[in-house]
Amino acid sequence: MKNYFKSIDKYFEGEMSENELIEFEKKMKSNKKLKAEVEFQKELQDSLNDKQIFDLKNNLEKIHNEAKNAQNSETNQEPVVRELFIKKIQLAAAVIIIMIIASSVFYFMNNRTMSNETLYGIYYEPAKTMLVVRSGNNDEVNLMQALQKYNHNDYDGAIEVFEKDNSKMAKFFLALSYMETNRVLDAVNLLKAIIEENDNLFVDQAEWYLGLCYLKLNETEKAIIQFSKISQSNSIYKIKSEEILKNI
Amino acid sequence: MTKKSADELLNGIRRNDKETLESIYKDCFPVIRYLVVVNNGNEHDAKDIYQEGILIIYQKSKNDDFKITCAFKTYLYSVCRLLWLKHLDEIKQNKLTLIEDDPFKDYYENIQLDYEKNERYQLYRKYFLTLSIDCQRVLELYFSKVSLKTISKIMGYKSDKYAKKRKHQCKISLIKKIKRDSKFKELNNEELF
Structure with a gap:
């Protein structure tokens, strides 16, 4: 050849x-x-x-080595092992988080920072009455008198009058008077009715006192739902509701 | 990484574009590694197979008619799978078998040819690099169709005649080295050389 x-x-x-x-x-x-x-x-x-194919080969080798080095600097373990290891850590972390949540729920259920009664004691205060002296038809005079009775802690006397009045204001103070006289279930029904009407000045207050009623009744779950609802609204009781939720 | 089309990736390979090569590596290497590692290979084998696959696609991309009609990753995977099958067959550990309705069946013959071509290219380059620097330069110039007169000038030879002689010596030396390698015979029809 x-x-x-x-x-x-x-x-x-x-x-x-x-x-x-x-x-x-x-x-x-x-x-x-x-x-x-x-x-x-x-x-x-x-x-x-065709030098390019060799440049290409060199480039591929470089990229592989760079990737390997980056990997090795993270950990010396083989990638598959490392992935498994990470998965194990993630699993362990999840278990720990679940344990923390479970134990804190347990803690709060058993060692609550405050009892419903205490919370009620801290947050409940009688509503301020709006004493408006108007022209003076009989009904209005009676309402003013009832409110004065409420202010002076004469709840039974106030209830008598409020029960005969159909105005929204009367209903609201009737509910509060029931709360004061330990007729909490009656208060709850009235407050719910006011909230349902949803077209008066007393809704925000009714929501708030309803929550307090649940505390008084020791209905924790219903209280949480109620205060959550308030804390998500623009109610003037928003911040107080958040405080209660933290301590409930 | 924004998904590039197969054409854009081919273009990037042709240009030896590092960014493209890196994104392909990131996207495709893990799958190839898995394929090789679960089939009697190791990380190093996976790297070799992956690189072979890219080089084969590079060879193909030089042909303007070449088009990838599926996802680039799928194509590269099928090329690498075939290369690994071939390797397992060579070491008599063929546990993977070609399935009858393999959608890439038609490509395989061509891939085999490209693979062998790349192997030969690497063999040629290997022995080229064992030549003296002087010989390497002369051959590079000569194969790039530079005239003997210019070669003589560049290399500082006394005459064109000497340049011709030198080029011939270097070429014979390279051919001898290549032909002595048993791999060369493997990759060619032995009887002819």
Whole structure:
């Protein structure tokens, strides 16, 4: 084959005369070894001209090594092991969090910071009455008198009057008077009715006192729901409700 | 990473664009590693197979008619899977088998040819780098179709004739080295060389 090397060079360099070229191509057809040699040398030439594939290979190697180094600096463990390890940590963390939540629920259920009664004692205070002296038809005079009775802690006397009055104000103070006289369930029903009407000045206050009623009744769950509702509203009792929720 | 189309990725590979190569690595290497590691391979094998796969796609991308009609990741995976199968077959540990309705069946023959071509390219480069720096430079110039006159000037040779002689010596030396490697015979029809 070495005899052909010079001819092959000439062939690639385009130095052959027309006759030489025809002759050479004829030989390639009949001589498989020559053909293979020419193809090999052509490929060798192409490969050395294609530097980019080697740059590409170098780049791929670099990227792989960089990724490996980044990984090793994080941890020396194998990635699969590390992933498992992370999963275990996540699981452990989840278990710990659940235990903390469970124990704090348990703690609050059993060692609550404040009893419902205490909370009621702290937050309950009688509503301020609006003493407005008006022109003076009989009903209004009676209402004013009842409110005065309420202010003076004469709840039974106030109730008597409020029960006969259908005004919203009367209903509200009737409910508060019931609370004072330990008729809490009656108070709850009235407050609920006021809230349901939803078109008067007493709704926010009714919501608040309803929550307090639940505390008084030791209905913790209902109280939480009620104070949550208030804390999510724009009620003037929003902040107080949040405080109660923290201590309930 | 914003998802690039297969064409954009091919373009990035052709340009040897590092950002593209990094995003492909991030996206595809874990799957290839899994494929290899669960089938009697290790991390190092996975790296080799992955790189082979990219180089094969690079070779293909030089042909303008080449188009990837599925997701790039799927294509690369199928190429790497075939390469790994081939490797397992060589070491007689073929536990993966080609499935009959493999959607990439038609590609495999071409991939095999490209794979062998890349292997030969690497072999050629390996021995080229064992040549003297002088020889490497002459051959590089010569294969880039630089005239003997210019080669002689660049290399500081006394004459064009000497440049021709030197180039011939270097080429023969390289060819001999390559042909002596048993891998070369493996990759070619032995009887012909």
